[in-house]
Amino acid sequence: MATKEVIVKAINVLSDSMRECMRKHKEQTPNSQELFNLSITQLHYLHAIRERTNPTISELAEMFGVQRSTVTVAVNKLLQRGFVEKFSSQSDLRVVYVRLSEKGKYLIEIEDMGYYQFADLIMETLDETERKTFTFLLNKVTNTITRK
Template identity: 25%
Template sequence: MEIGNAEKIYQIMQKFQKMKMNSTHTSELPRSEIMMLKMIKLNTAETEGVTISTLGELLEISKPAVSQMINVLEDKGYVERMTTKNDRRIVYVRLTENGKQRLAKELQSLLKGMTQIFDKMGEEDTEDLLRLLEKLYLIVSACTHK
């Protein structure tokens, strides 16, 4: 019985999930903490920060889980909590300078690892992969916005 392309892609993606993707990327932080720092950076307003509710929605995790991770990152000195004078019930989170530096270092290390992988793939295969991923993104994006 022949396996269809969708199933083959699914199986390959499962293999990626099972393997340790950051074998070329050694980190002092768990991947979940790096993702949290990245989400905070991407969604922080100029003067405020981002709310725990917003982070939970973006990462599709519960508010208590977000709060717990924020506690850990706060203890490490990577984030800080703030309230505004207008509404002290709303707590905002933003990166500290130390958090910004850590995130930049982690992303630099990740990019270095990815560059090593793409060097092994070769320029032509890498360009083909990028072209196909962009095409896939556009198709999926169009399908999900209907």
């Protein structure tokens, strides 16, 4: 099998396996039912809000390459469900920031724990030398992708 085909097959297997691992994790975690009711887009917004630390609607729109109105609708839905909070800048009341609420932080922590469980599953199949090589290669690939 050609190298590219092996990579594509591996991505599909890993993706399916990760989804299954995350599903099991969510089912086994108390109070995680809310995660099942979030869309992938909503999860992306929650992660972006955490990563950016109190972004504005404009910053989120720029990050996702969408209109501010699209972000406003998405953030307002998350706000209504109690996952985020909005607050105004003290220096310019026209500027509104978004942050995760305690409920939002908790949900992202639950999801993160699922990712760590999946990482454990991968690490169990590798010896120490393979882990170091695998980690090195993953860093190389992700660093190249994130620079683009």
